[in-house]
Amino acid sequence: MPLKLIDANNLKKSFGNFIAVDNIDLAVHRGEVVGFLGPNGAGKSTTMKMLTGFLEPDSGDILINNIDLKSYPLEAKQFIGYLPEGAPSYSDMEVSEFLSFVGKMRGINNKNILNRRLDDMANQINLKDVWNRPIETLSKGFKRRVGIAQALIHDPDILILDEPTDGLDPNQKHEMRDLIKNISKNKAIVISTHILEEVEAVCSRAVIIANGKLLANEKPVNLGNNLKQKSVLCILLSNKINSTISKEIKANLNYKNVEIQSVSNTSGKILMQGDEKSLDLNKIIAQLKKQKLHVVEAYFIKPTLDEIFRKITQGE
Amino acid sequence: MNTYFNKTYIIFDRELRGYFRTPLASIFLLVFLALSSGMTFFLGRFFERDQADLIAFFSWHPWLFLILMPAIGMRLWAEERRSGTIELLITLPVTNTQLVVGKFLASWVFTLIALVLSMPIWITVNYLGDPDNNVILISYIGSWLMAGAFLALTSCLSTLTKNQVIAFIISSISGFILIMAGFSLILSAVRSWAPVWITETISSMSFLSHFSRIQMGVFDLNSLIFFLSMIILCLWINIQLVQIKKAD
Numbered sequence: 015m016p017l018k019l020i021d022a023n024n025l026k027k028s029f030g031n032f033i034a035v036d037n038i039d040l041a042v043h044r045g046e047v048v049g050f051l052g053p054n055g056a057g058k059s060t061t062m063k064m065l066t067g068f069l070e071p072d073s074g075d076i077l078i079n080n081i082d083l084k085s086y087p088l089e090a091k092q093f094i095g096y097l098p099e100g101a102p103s104y105s106d107m108e109v110s111e112f113l114s115f116v117g118k119m120r121g122i123n124n125k126n127i128l129n130r131r132l133d134d135m136a137n138q139i140n141l142k143d144v145w146n147r148p149i150e151t152l153s154k155g156f157k158r159r160v161g162i163a164q165a166l167i168h169d170p171d172i173l174i175l176d177e178p179t180d181g182l183d184p185n186q187k188h189e190m191r192d193l194i195k196n197i198s199k200n201k202a203i204v205i206s207t208h209i210l211e212e213v214e215a216v217c218s219r220a221v222i223i224a225n226g227k228l229l230a231n232e233k234p235v236n237l238g239n240n241l242k243q244k245s246v247l248c249i250l251l252s253n254k255i256n257s258t259i260s261k262e263i264k265a266n267l268n269y270k271n272v273e274i275q276s277v278s279n280t281s282g283k284i285l286m287q288g289d290e291k292s293l294d295l296n297k298i299i300a301q302l303k304k305q306k307l308h309v310v311e312a313y314f315i316k317p318t319l320d321e322i323f324r325k326i327t328q329g330e
Numbered sequence: 331m332n333t334y335f336n337k338t339y340i341i342f343d344r345e346l347r348g349y350f351r352t353p354l355a356s357i358f359l360l361v362f363l364a365l366s367s368g369m370t371f372f373l374g375r376f377f378e379r380d381q382a383d384l385i386a387f388f389s390w391h392p393w394l395f396l397i398l399m400p401a402i403g404m405r406l407w408a409e410e411r412r413s414g415t416i417e418l419l420i421t422l423p424v425t426n427t428q429l430v431v432g433k434f435l436a437s438w439v440f441t442l443i444a445l446v447l448s449m450p451i452w453i454t455v456n457y458l459g460d461p462d463n464n465v466i467l468i469s470y471i472g473s474w475l476m477a478g479a480f481l482a483l484t485s486c487l488s489t490l491t492k493n494q495v496i497a498f499i500i501s502s503i504s505g506f507i508l509i510m511a512g513f514s515l516i517l518s519a520v521r522s523w524a525p526v527w528i529t530e531t532i533s534s535m536s537f538l539s540h541f542s543r544i545q546m547g548v549f550d551l552n553s554l555i556f557f558l559s560m561i562i563l564c565l566w567i568n569i570q571l572v573q574i575k576k577a578d
Contacts, residue, residue, distance in 0.1 A: 067420070067421055068421050069577055088424070091422065091423040092423050096421045098421075102413050102414035102415045102417060102418055103415065103418070104413075104415060106348060106352060107344075107351070115340065116418075116422070119341075119422045119424060120422065120423065121423065123333075123336070
């Protein structure tokens with residue numbers, strides 16, 4: 015088993031009466047990329063803030079590379095690179111200045127090593143074009159990259175990224191995911207996101223947090239499969255729908271979860287629960303044609319992340 | 331130990347350079363020089379006094395600092411909290427003490443630059459007459475220490491808000507109270523109901539009375555220690571406040 019770089023147990027944190035994080039356990043090994051999924055206010059950021067030492071948990075303990083974060087914060091923090099939510103940075107500083115400030119604060123005292131790391135960042139994160147520009151003049155995408163660069167400057171064993179791809183365009187998102195994948199071999203990485211595909215693309219494990227509780231902790235594939243069963247086939251018809259017709263449709267299709275709605279005088283909608291695997295679209299359309307119904311459009315609706323959360327949190 | 335000071339220095343260095351990254355530094359220095367010399371010559375009647383000293387110059391410093399020090403220090407923590415960079419700072423391998431001290435020192439050294447730039451007035455007075463340069467040197471040191479006390483107070487209070495303007499206002503008001511603490515108007519109001527020791531404590535907190543003693547050229551150790559302990563006390567509270575308010 016690879017080394018456990020993050021080992022958090024029974025983490026609890028409340029703000030006043032509000033329980034932000036409720037008894038969360040989390041272990042992350044070297045080589046793992048763990049994706050935190052959850053709606054806003056679910057406790058993702060609070061958990062990350064505790065792992066990085068920004069917030070102290072009310073109870074529970076955190077070991078960073080086997081060092082107790084509470085007792086030896088300075089030693090433990092050396093191993094962590096952190097991108098806070100919104101990628102804050104000193105907007106009046108130039109990119110190079112800011113990164114070298116963080117590098118020095120991270121303990122890179124040797125000038126040659128610092129310069130080499132800065133070059134690495136410029137190349138790896140594609141910052142060359144904006145290297146000497148004040149951060150306030152940069153686009154959101156570049157600001158985010160600067161945030162990633164400051165988290166990576168000291169080549170940390172542990173990387174904690176709060177919404178690293180938020181605000182990036184699709185190309186940049188792709189690059190960011192590639193970057194995370196490339197560096198993940200020797201690190202333990204925790205990222206938080208709203209985007210399910212992102213978890214499937216880069217994470218080796220997905221953790222769902224809602225209402226401060228850890229509700230799922232499994233491989234993204236399993237999570238994905240779990241969800242596909244809950245997708246819905248939607249078929250639009252250009253026929254008038256009345257109760258007789260809908261009874262006929264139900265009888266013909268002979269499928270459990272069918273819902274038929276009349277949309278207007280000349281159109282209707284059939285909703286069937288299932289995905290591409292469980293439903294044969296051609297057969298269904300042929301079936302409907304026999305009944306002299308005209309199919310205008312048919313498509314699968316995959317559940318959004320919000321729905322998944324609602325379902326998971328409501329225990330369905 | 332070496333790395334301890336090293337980190338404080340890196341914070342200090344970033345912060346001090348920060349003043350010069352925006353026009354703030356030059357505007358501040360200009361305003362300070364214009365106001366301090368303007369007050370000396372017009373309000374302080376530097377020439378009419380016909381004395382080779384800088385009392386006309388220094389006696390305005392408490393009032394100047396009351397506005398200018400909050401202007402320098404208001405952003406120290408309010409801006410970190412507003413922009414979220416406080417999260418970056420706290421998660422670096424550095425203690426809150428290093429952060430608070432490094433930032434404070436940057437603002438304090440910045441006021442030292444302002445004071446040094448006001449030295450032509452010292453040269454002028456030496457050219458025109460034969461002043462007691464020891465008194466002037468002690469006054470400069472006293473003035474810088476008082477500026478430090480104002481700044482430490484501002485730094486501490488700027489932790490309470492994310493808004494620089496609010497930080498400025500509460501710092502100025504608190505500074506005003508500390509200046510006025512020695513005035514008989516305030517003291518007599520307190521004396522009517524409070525025990526003597528409270529009245530005496532309040533009166534001993536007055537920036538104005540401490541500074542005027544230094545200004546007279548009395549190398550008053552008490553007053554110097556007063557400003558130093560004021561700085562240390564405010565910074566200590568500042569460190570606690572950073573811990574309490576960082577995540578709000």
